[in-house]
Amino acid sequence: EPLCRAALDGRPASAEVPTRGRIYFVHTLPIPGENGVMSMGMLMALDITARKRAEEEVQRMNENLERRVVERTTQLEVAYRHLEALSAHLQSVREQEQARVAREIHDELGQDLTGLKFELSRLAQQLRGVPGEVSEKVTKLGGMVDETIHNVRRISSELRPAILDDLGLVDALEWHAEEFEKRTGIKCTVKAARRRIEAGPDLGIALFRICQEALTNVARHARATAARIVLARNRGHVVLEVHDNGAGIPPAVLTGAKSLGLLGMRERTRAFDGELVIRGAPGEGTVVRVKIPCRALSGRPEDAHPGL
Template sequence: MTDKQRAEEIRQQLAKDRLLLLESTGEGIYGLDRQGRCTFINSAASRMLGYSPDELLCQDMHERIHHSSPDGVTYRRTRCHIHETLADGKGRKVDDEVYWRKDGTSFPVEYSSFPVIEQGQVTGAVVVFLDITDRKRAEQQLTASHAQLRQLTARLESVREEERILIAREIHDELGQALTGVKLELALLQDQLPNVAPPVHNRLESISGLVDATIQSVRRIATDLRPIVLDQLGLIPAIEWQTHEFQSRTGIECRLDIFLRSACLSQTASTAMFRIFQEILTNVVRHAKASVVNITLQEQGGGLVLEVQDNGRGITETELAAPQSLGLVGMRERALLLGGSITFSGHAGSGTTVRVRIPLEQPSHE
């Protein structure tokens, strides 16, 4: 066998191996010349597109399979990422377009285009693609599930707030009034028994003090369930009250700056923002080890922005990503339900900053 025959045999074997490689993969693969015409196509690509290989060879692939967007609008060649690869020799990966079958139906694809370069010049391209119909369907189902879960969360939060209001009202009106009645009866009893023995008098004073403490506990519990100031005066006074109560209870210095007189928010949005604020302060007590908290409430770009910054140990990336950080997840969900957002940032030893933004309602000009 001569060297020429051996070289020809090697060339034929390489061509056979390349063909076997193209046909053994489940991905669609086709080649293009400089003008975008098909130079080769494997069986997987032909099967997905509904054409025979002969029907596509030497044909303009953009006009055949990539001519329109998912909504049917003409997809101009000048905007096509594959033809950008032919133009500048840079590879690209796309997963938000469709290919069109011979029968006129489309399917979502993920494709990568790679330039073919010979002697420093782009002479064509190779395109590898997958039918991602199942993936897109799964993504749509997942998105729908997330939306349903978010709606369920919103409903559960609404029901929980309604129950809190009801329980707080019952505690305040029923139990509070009953205890006030007991307090009055004790006072009358003490007036009617002015000359009782000192032990009896001391016992009555003790009972009276216990009733007073219980009345204060009832008021505190009712307020924790649903602060009256939030319903009667609105979000801004409620933020002021909660800040003062937090500082009095924990001894942590709070610096509050409010740069607006009123907030145009629905009751639902006001409640959500207030509950987020409460959760932030709870996290400061439980985790931050802070001595000072700076709180800012202001309007920015059509949204109400609450920023709380402490001088504690600082939240870590691990804590932010931890699945057990349900408080952070709850705050994020509350904000998202209202079209808002929340961000957490912090570094070890330099404190944590939480920034909440909720869109403000546009006032009516009627």
């Protein structure tokens, strides 16, 4: 019908015409006579059945491919969410186990060493004024026990700082900053909005471990003389920042195979739907910034992934 109307109007026209199971590309071209009246025309027909069927097959294949890509993408997203949930669960289990081991070391081994120290002190008093090798060895053993008690307390605190459970995140950060400064000689300060942030135990230990790893990187790579920890609440987020005045974190540390500590920081941050940003430039120091939604303040890592 469109071809007929075009021919009657004296216009060229083209159309795909199906007939008897075939498809033709038809083109009509009116030819005017001497007086301008259309007296004849030209019609060309090309069998395009094979091409159309090939196009339809390609279309079906594309649609099938798109559907499979969508299905596979959905499967990968579900698998990724499960992996994130599993990672968060493993982090939680690891922290619980470390807390249990820390308690046992502190309570059982610590008590035994304290008892041993007491007995050695009594023995030293009994041997007071008695010259000889035995008295010297008792005194030496007392010093060794004191050092062992100190090491037990240090190991127990590194496994799970009791101050974090007893007094909260801010006090734990201040304690860790003091210990870091004593151990490394790098001045470390803490600025925290104490009254405005009450992180639950899971988020508290996550932020503490992130800060711990960030300061470890400062000691290892930064060649810094000062570090600063900032904990604040800002626009619906709790924000932790660790600054240093060192050389700036090398790109190889961010992307290298040995950057497992940074990977752990990212996993802990993602467990609470948070964001981790690390900025550094040569000679300008490094800033590690973690931003966690406030809805996660009292939640567990698993709660960030409902349904898993």
